[in-house]
Structure formats: C-alpha cells, structure tokens
Amino acid sequence: MTFKPAAWPRKLRSQEWFGADSRDHIYHRSWMKNQGLPADLFDGRPVIGICNTWSQLTPCNAHLRDLAERVKHGIYEAGGLPLEFPVFSTGESALRPTAMMYRNLAAMDVEEAIRANPLDGVVLLCGCDKTTPALLMGAASVDLPAIMVSGGPMMNxxxxxxxxxxxxxxxxxxxxxxxxxxxxxxxxxxxxxxSRSPGSCNTMGTASSMASMVEALGMALSGNAAIPAVDSRRRVMSHVTGRRIVQMVKDDLKPSDVLTPEAFQNAIRTNGAIGGSTNAVIHLMAIAGRVGIDLTLDDWDTFGRDVPTIVNLMPSGKYLMEEFFYAGGLPVVIKRLGEAGLLNRDALTVSGDTAWDQVKDAVNHNEDVIRPAGEPLAKQGGIAVLRGNLAPKGAVLKPSAASPHLLTHRGRAVVFEDIDDYKARINDDDLDIDETCVMVLKMCGPRGYPGMSEVGNMGLPPKVLKKGITDMVRISDARMSGTAYGTVILHTSPEAAAGGPLAIVQDGDMIELDMPNRRLHLDVPDAEIARRLAAWKNPVVPPASGYARLFHDHVQGADTGADFDFLVGCRGNAVPRDSH
Structure with missing residues (x-):
C-alpha cells in the first residue's frame, strides 16, 4: 500500500487552542506556561499527547513512568511538544470483578481525553492486557495519528x-x-x-498476545512486542517511537490508514502462529468495530484455521518471552508468514513501511523457540470457532493449548449454575463426576458475571486430579487467561444471562465436541430445548446504578467483541467548542 503524506506545513489541530492572540488563546497558553514551558513551544509545532496507563495498582504497567520520559525525549528531538496525561488503568491481577468489565470504561476515557484536549497526535503506553485494546479502541474512535508502545514482558x-x-x-x-x-x-x-521484575506476563498470555497483535496490525514499530520490560532496548523503542509520532502528524498518518481488513487478517494469522490468547478474539473484533470493519468470528476460522503454531512458548510450549525476544521476536514470525503466503505484504504500518518491508531481513536465532514451518508445535493453530445448538452464535477453543485426545469427545454434563456454585461443590468428593464428563459453567459472560471474568479454565475436581488426569472438556460463557491451558471452550454465545442455550443445560445431558468439524452439540431433542428455554427465568438482577448498570444495559455479546452498542464506530477528531 502506498501512503501519500499530507501537505506540510498546515494548520495543526492544537492551534485551535494556542495559535492566535485572542483572549481565549491567551487563556489556554498562559495556564500551560505555569509548568515552565517556553513561549516558542506554542509556535505551531505538533503537540503530542502521551496517554499513560501507569498505575501502582496495575503491576504490569508500574514502570511506564520511565518509558514516558523516554518518549518525551524523542518527541522533543523531532520538534514536537510532549504532554503526558493519565487514563483509567485496568489491571487483571487486582481489579474486581474483572478488568474486562472496565476495558470499555478505559476506552471511553481515552477517546474523550484525546478528543477534548489540544493534541495533534498521541503515543499510547500500555502493558496489562486490557489496557492495550482499550487504548487502541479509544484512539481509533478519534482517528488522530497514534502509535503504541508496550511495556514489555517481565523476566523469566x-x-x-x-x-x-x-x-x-x-x-x-x-x-x-x-x-x-x-x-x-x-x-x-x-x-x-x-514475578521477579517489572513487566507483564512472561508467557504468551493475553498481554504478550495483544502486544503482538498491535505489532501485527501495524500500530507499533517492528520489534515492539517482545523486548523485556527491563531491557534497555525497551527504552530505545520508546525513544524512537517519540520521534516517529511527530513525523506521523506531519504526514497525517492515522489509525484508519493502518487498521484495514488486510491488517486484521495479518493479526489473526499471527495469533495462530504464536499460539496467542483466545482473548485476542474479543479485543480485535472490538477494535475493528471502532474503524467500521465488520470482523466476525468466521473470519478467525477463515484466516487462522490452517496457520501452524510455530512459537514454542507457554502455555502451549515450553519457553518464555525472554527466549522469544532473543530468538528474533515477532518480526521472525511475520517473515515466516510472508514466506508461506500467509501475509498481506503490502499492509501499511505506522513506520511508513509495509508489513513485509520491515521484516524481510529478520533472522531466527533459535529454531527451537521459533520453529521451522515444517516442524510446528501444532499443525493447525489459531482459534477454532465452534457452532451448534449449544452455541448458535459461536464459541472458541484454542487447539494448541488443548489435549488432542479430547478434541473429539462425547460426555455427560456436570453443571455449575454460576461461579459460586462451582466453588461450593468442586472439591466435594461426593460430586458425581469423572474424567469422561463435560464440566459446564453458566452465568459468566459479559452480563452474567458481570464483565466476563477469566474463570473458564475451571480447576478439575481433586478426585479426578488424584487419578493423574490433568485435563477435561470444560464449557462456559466466560473467558480464560491467556496464560491458561486445557480443552476449554469459551465465549459460548449467546451467553446464559442473555437466554442462550447454555442457560438450560442440565446435569446428565450429553454434550458432543467435534473440533475438527467445528461442532458443539447438546444432545437433547429440539422440542425439549424449546420447552426449557420457554420456562427459563433470568436470575441476573441488573445493578441499581453507576457504571455497572451502564455495562449491563449496553454491552454486546462476546461474539461481536463485547463493546458498548453506542461506542461502535469512529466519531472523529473535530475540535470541541470553546467554553470561554
């Protein structure tokens, strides 16, 4: 794809605040100067926001203050004015009931902070998994020039x-x-x-998966995903990103120029190659919705089904993110996809180069960490999208993290009505369950939990574990951590709290999983399913007020990205009305 830079110089958006001598312009400038900023910083140079999710309550992001300073150095060098601002930070390790409930809140915060302030472009600093999609969703809805820097994984x-x-x-x-x-x-x-250093998960969990998705989408500089948080090269990446965003503003290179259907296809295939998190499904669909691209669950099967998993990292393999970086990181993976004809080579990136041009010279330094295409960790990686009468709108499964012998299975359902029911009964030796059964968990979807917590990888009952069994088929409308593993069917849609068929599964029902044919079937007569659904009463009581009520009333299903219905789409970067 050929990108044509905008004419320069032109009047920048920030000049609507700073670029004249009226009372209102002086009002805006004079208050900014109380921070010790020289007058010539307001002479028409690009004003770059540094959107920072630093928080000591988000351990993965607790080192981002240092990276923000490195970004500032780069922005100043390139002739811009950097202005750092905080936004809501979602940390999965401590935030209850789940960080996913607050992803959309953070995206709203990011969008409005960018739109309402005198910014010409923005650098997005993220780390913990939900901060990455939240920042990209918000920035995409405004569509000012934007680029991401990930905080990087912690040491092994x-x-x-x-x-x-x-x-x-x-x-x-x-x-x-x-x-x-x-x-x-x-x-x-x-x-x-x-957890022995700053940074996010050192496995190919959701944080590293989403950092990889950002790089595969073209929204970060090449090599961003895998550099360890404490490696000096993470600081260098931040510094050069600061330089790059100034040129992006001059070129008027925006998210809508980069986030194309071809870019999302590249990301889906990359997720398969790295053995990435099932959470990437929800997040990429939400991001696509913000730029008007109709990305569907079927696209995950269409573009990701035959992609081999070649990255040998936990939870699918044995290594960790340090080894992935030393082996060459994501550029090597993207190059392998390109060599296999699985990359849209001409997709534009924030570097100004194409997806292929910036990886064609990448070198693999460890072929046990990044496997040859002929010796993959799994021949069919990616995300399997299952459908059937138990999941009319789809469910997902990660084959590379599952037990091959369970991918075709028929078993008796053992049903947990909600997470509290599961916790109360799972350790009871009298629980009528064995390794052939299918564990079913309800009321853990976007509305049901609320927020769709990472509880889908239900721990097995002790009576089964003591027999040496380590995996069983598990089905829910929940998510699971990208660090988790097992034959776990997730995001079953419609969710139970929305009256999906999952809500009426009973103990003793037979369930059939046929992953090769993408089928998930409740072996109950259609008439009986209809009778149960007609008699079903929703146990979920809507929250009385506040953000939880907003979430309950407006969140969409996991099958479309769990964004709010009123946030889908790009609302643009028009300058808000001056109130003075």
Whole structure:
C-alpha cells in the first residue's frame, strides 16, 4: 500500500487552542506556561499527547513512568511538544470483578481525553492486557495519528532449575496442590520466583498476545512486542517511537490508514502462529468495530484455521518471552508468514513501511523457540470457532493449548449454575463426576458475571486430579487467561444471562465436541430445548446504578467483541467548542 503524506506545513489541530492572540488563546497558553514551558513551544509545532496507563495498582504497567520520559525525549528531538496525561488503568491481577468489565470504561476515557484536549497526535503506553485494546479502541474512535508502545514482558521466572511462567505455573501448581503432588510450602516458595521484575506476563498470555497483535496490525514499530520490560532496548523503542509520532502528524498518518481488513487478517494469522490468547478474539473484533470493519468470528476460522503454531512458548510450549525476544521476536514470525503466503505484504504500518518491508531481513536465532514451518508445535493453530445448538452464535477453543485426545469427545454434563456454585461443590468428593464428563459453567459472560471474568479454565475436581488426569472438556460463557491451558471452550454465545442455550443445560445431558468439524452439540431433542428455554427465568438482577448498570444495559455479546452498542464506530477528531 502506498501512503501519500499530507501537505506540510498546515494548520495543526492544537492551534485551535494556542495559535492566535485572542483572549481565549491567551487563556489556554498562559495556564500551560505555569509548568515552565517556553513561549516558542506554542509556535505551531505538533503537540503530542502521551496517554499513560501507569498505575501502582496495575503491576504490569508500574514502570511506564520511565518509558514516558523516554518518549518525551524523542518527541522533543523531532520538534514536537510532549504532554503526558493519565487514563483509567485496568489491571487483571487486582481489579474486581474483572478488568474486562472496565476495558470499555478505559476506552471511553481515552477517546474523550484525546478528543477534548489540544493534541495533534498521541503515543499510547500500555502493558496489562486490557489496557492495550482499550487504548487502541479509544484512539481509533478519534482517528488522530497514534502509535503504541508496550511495556514489555517481565523476566523469566525460575524455580529449582525450571522455568516459571507467570499465570501458567500458578494454574499448574494449584492443581498439583489439590492432587497432593506439591506441598503448600513449596508453592509459597515458588511464588517468589513468579514475578521477579517489572513487566507483564512472561508467557504468551493475553498481554504478550495483544502486544503482538498491535505489532501485527501495524500500530507499533517492528520489534515492539517482545523486548523485556527491563531491557534497555525497551527504552530505545520508546525513544524512537517519540520521534516517529511527530513525523506521523506531519504526514497525517492515522489509525484508519493502518487498521484495514488486510491488517486484521495479518493479526489473526499471527495469533495462530504464536499460539496467542483466545482473548485476542474479543479485543480485535472490538477494535475493528471502532474503524467500521465488520470482523466476525468466521473470519478467525477463515484466516487462522490452517496457520501452524510455530512459537514454542507457554502455555502451549515450553519457553518464555525472554527466549522469544532473543530468538528474533515477532518480526521472525511475520517473515515466516510472508514466506508461506500467509501475509498481506503490502499492509501499511505506522513506520511508513509495509508489513513485509520491515521484516524481510529478520533472522531466527533459535529454531527451537521459533520453529521451522515444517516442524510446528501444532499443525493447525489459531482459534477454532465452534457452532451448534449449544452455541448458535459461536464459541472458541484454542487447539494448541488443548489435549488432542479430547478434541473429539462425547460426555455427560456436570453443571455449575454460576461461579459460586462451582466453588461450593468442586472439591466435594461426593460430586458425581469423572474424567469422561463435560464440566459446564453458566452465568459468566459479559452480563452474567458481570464483565466476563477469566474463570473458564475451571480447576478439575481433586478426585479426578488424584487419578493423574490433568485435563477435561470444560464449557462456559466466560473467558480464560491467556496464560491458561486445557480443552476449554469459551465465549459460548449467546451467553446464559442473555437466554442462550447454555442457560438450560442440565446435569446428565450429553454434550458432543467435534473440533475438527467445528461442532458443539447438546444432545437433547429440539422440542425439549424449546420447552426449557420457554420456562427459563433470568436470575441476573441488573445493578441499581453507576457504571455497572451502564455495562449491563449496553454491552454486546462476546461474539461481536463485547463493546458498548453506542461506542461502535469512529466519531472523529473535530475540535470541541470553546467554553470561554
């Protein structure tokens, strides 16, 4: 794709605030000068916002203050005026009931902060998984020149000579405790090795998956996704991004120029190649909706189905993000896709180059971490989209993280009506369950939880774990952490709280999973399903007020990205009316 830069110089958006000598312009400038800014900074140079999700309550993002300073250096060098501002920060590790409930709130904050302020472009600083889509959704809805910098993954964890993957090891070890294979004292000792530096998850969890999606979409500079948070090259990436955004403003290179259907196809295929998180499905559809692209669940199967998983990282493989970076990182993966005919090579990126031009010289330094195409971790990676009478609008499964012998399975349903029911009964030795059963969890979708928490990877009952079983088929309308693994069917749509068929599954019903044929079937006569749905009463009580009520009333289904119905689309960057 050939991008034609806009004519320069031209009047910048920020000059509507600063570019004249009226009372109102002096009002805007004079207050800014109380920060010690020289007068010539308002002479018509680009004003660049640094949208920062730094927060000590979001551990993945707690180092972003330093990166913001590096971005400022680059902006000043390139002749711009950097102005940093905070936005709502969503951290999955501490925020209740789930950070996903607040992704849309953060996106609203970002959108309005960019639109209402005297900005010509913006650098988006993100880290923890929901901050990445939230910032990109908000920026896309305004459509000013924008570029992202990820905070980067934390260093590898090590415990007694073994790699400790953030999140992944937590799920493994907690199951080992229930199975009697690990002591609580060892678990607490291992805790000290799980998060030993600033940064986001060191597995290919949702944070690293979304950083990879941003790079594959072309919204970050090449190489951004994998640089460890504490590596000096993460600071360099921030610095050169600051330089780049100034030129993007001069060229008027906007998200709508980069976020094309071809870019989303590249991202879907990249997600398959890296063994990326199922959460990327929801987030990419929400981002696409903000630029008017009708990305669907079927697109995930169409473009991702035959993509082999070649990145050997937890939770699908054995390595962590440090090794991925040392091996060459995402540029190597994108190059492999291009060589296999699975890349839209001419897709434009924020660098001004095409997707292919910026990776064609990438070198793989470790072919056990980034596998050759003929020796993949999984021949069919990507995300499997399942349909059937249990999921009329679709459900998703990550084959690379599942047990191959369970991908075709028929079993008796053991039903948990909600997460509290699950927690109350799962450890009971009298629970009527064995490894052939299908665990079903209801009321954990966008409306039902509320917010669609990461509880879909239900821990197995101790009575099964003690037999040496480590996986069972699990079905819910919830999400799961990108660090998790197993034969877990997620995002079942419509969700139970919206009256989807999941709501009327009963103990003893037979359920059939046929992943190769993308089928998920409740083996109950149609007439009986209709009778149960007619008799069903929704147990969810809408929140009385506040953001939770707004969320309940306006959130869309997981099958379309779980955005708010009134936020879909681009609203543009027209300068708001001056109130003075």
């Amino acid at each position: 964890g090590w415990f007694r000579g073994e790699r400790v993957g953030s999140g992944t090891a937590l799920w493994q070890m907690s199951e080992d405790i229930k199975a009697g294979k690990m002591t609580r004292e060892d678990f607490l000792e291992a805790e000290q090795a799980m």
